[in-house]
Amino acid sequence: MADSLIIANTDSLNLLFKQLNNRLTETKPLMTEIAGIMYYGVSENFRTEGSRLPGGGWKQMQHNSRKGQILQDSGVLLSSISWTATATESVVGTNYKTAALHNFGGVIKAKKIVGSVKRKKDVFAMEQFFWMKWYESGKKDNYYKALAFHVHKTGQITVPARPFMMLNNDDYLKIEDAVVRFLKV
Known part of the structure; x- marks a missing residue:
């Protein structure tokens, strides 16, 4: 067979x-x-x-x-x-x-810059940026104000992962x- x-x-x-x-x-x-x-x-x-x-x-x-x-x-x-x-x-x-930061999350550390001579202290560039955005919004967008205070306090922004x-x-x-x-x- x-x-x-x-x-x-x-x-x-x-x-x-x-x-x-x-x-x-x-x-x-x-x-x-x-x-x-x-x-x-x-x-x-x-x-x-x-x-x-x-x-x-x-x-x-x-x-x-x-x-x-x-x-x-x-x-x-x-x-x-x-x-x-x-x-x-x-x-x-x-x-x-x-995109990757928003997708995976992460921490953005703020960089210090020389502040005004009058105040005699360094400030974070990111903090200044958020204050500028708040001012440009006509002092209405409290989101930027809150971010400026947060950066001033912690020196960083933590972005949660939003895949x-x-x-x-x-x-x-x-x-x-x-x-x-x-x-x-």
Whole structure:
């Protein structure tokens, strides 16, 4: 029985394998769809302020005198997020200089500068910056005032991690579904 040979018409099977091979070499449409899913997921993180991610929402601002959503004061960070896709990868990212600080959190230590001769003491450049922003706001934006006092007291600003470059389980399921649909011949 081991010497038996079964010959069958495999034309249809060969055609399926050929189609599958073509699908696997022309993956740019799949990668583009995956990049779109990832981009949408990251955008949703801003809209929901991280509440769709494991661990719940983003930490609220300590000096909660600001109106609007967290990380969306100017919209620059959200608008800096972009996506690209090739035949082998899907990428969503940002080149905004403070994006990593907001995503992972961190501490910014203030640098001392020479203060006025009259007061005879050094001040923090960051503190002066926040006082300037408070003054420019017409002394109405108490957020900058609170930050100036905080820097004066501690000499630093601690930025809590507010992960926005993450996907949740639903996003991964959408990607899995896209791959399955793509592989169906």
